[in-house]
Amino acid sequence: MTVFSQIKSLFFGSIFLTAGFASLPFAALSLVFRGRPLAIFNKSELSAANFTFLWRLIGKPSAADEKLTKKTISQAHGVVLDLGPGTGFTVHHFDKSKTTKIFGIEPNKAFHPALQAAIDAAGLTDIYTIVGTGVEDSETLKKFGIEQGSVDTIVACKVLCSIPEPKATIAELYKILAPGGLFLVLEHVKSKGGIGGFAQGLANKVWPFLMAGCNLCRSTEAYIYEAGEWDVKDLQHPEGLSGYEFITFIQGSLIKAK
Numbered sequence: 001m002t003v004f005s006q007i008k009s010l011f012f013g014s015i016f017l018t019a020g021f022a023s024l025p026f027a028a029l030s031l032v033f034r035g036r037p038l039a040i041f042n043k044s045e046l047s048a049a050n051f052t053f054l055w056r057l058i059g060k061p062s063a064a065d066e067k068l069t070k071k072t073i074s075q076a077h078g079v080v081l082d083l084g085p086g087t088g089f090t091v092h093h094f095d096k097s098k099t100t101k102i103f104g105i106e107p108n109k110a111f112h113p114a115l116q117a118a119i120d121a122a123g124l125t126d127i128y129t130i131v132g133t134g135v136e137d138s139e140t141l142k143k144f145g146i147e148q149g150s151v152d153t154i155v156a157c158k159v160l161c162s163i164p165e166p167k168a169t170i171a172e173l174y175k176i177l178a179p180g181g182l183f184l185v186l187e188h189v190k191s192k193g194g195i196g197g198f199a200q201g202l203a204n205k206v207w208p209f210l211m212a213g214c215n216l217c218r219s220t221e222a223y224i225y226e227a228g229e230w231d232v233k234d235l236q237h238p239e240g241l242s243g244y245e246f247i248t249f250i251q252g253s254l255i256k257a258k
């Protein structure tokens with residue numbers, strides 16, 4: 001299983017990498033059509049445009065991914081912070097009977113129309129609010145009442161790889177969570193090594209540029225554990241993954257100490 005999962009991950013990782021390069025001309029064209037041709041020469045703008053173009057095409061979860069995201073997101077309850085919901089591929093997994101309010105913190109405004117359509121289709125219109133900023137922007141979050149101890153659940157689904165200054169930002173997220181609150185995690189993380197780890201290190205030289213700052217080699221679990229005291233810490237590699245894959249995940253939940 002370990003060898004098979006590593007080969008499978010290398011295969012899909014190379015497809016994502018190839019797609020990342022192949023989409024660059026389309027990203028450049030999208031900037032031209034938006035009347036901003038000079039943005040092509042701006043590394044961060046081209047990177048953002050590339051990921052925006054690409055995510056719509058390759059971001060939709062596979063059937064296996066759907067099971068993982070459902071397992072994670074359906075546990076959310078009360079007031080929820082949904083970090084980086086993107087185009088809304090995962091919002092239909094929220095259980096309306098358990099959630100009172102959901103804030104989707106999504107800085108990429110190009111994703112907002114698709115995200116809003118997904119929210120509406122999931123019947124979440126009344127309780128789901130899109131907040132168009134990065135999760136590190138505490139001033140804007142405060143305007144929505146998101147401050148220390150105000151949130152029952154934080155959902156981090158394939159987003160902590162992309163936030164700036166993860167250690168500091170995750171520590172801030174810990175403060176936002178109410179005592180006894182739930183931190184739900186499904187994140188790709190740094191590989192433990194082997195061929196997958198080697199390939200990951202190499203790919204990470206270009207991956208953040210192709211994928212709008214997504215870092216393949218992030219030790220996210222360490223940042224979460226160090227953020228504060230937890231009553232429950234249950235993060236594991238999903239079934240079939242050993243942690244040695246090129247793209248490997250951790251999944252689970254943590255409960256903030258009361």
Ligand SMILES: C[S@@+](CC[C@H](N)C(=O)[O-])C[C@H]1O[C@@H](n2cnc3c(N)ncnc32)[C@H](O)[C@@H]1O
Nearest residue numbers: 084085086089105108134135157158159162163
């Ligand atoms: C890989 S996508 C995942 C989208 C969605 N969670 C899913 O699983 O379909 C990462 C998302 O994180 C968002 N993101 C990047 N930086 C962020 C930040 N600082 N705060 C919140 N979201 C961020 C991106 O705009 C993007 O929508």
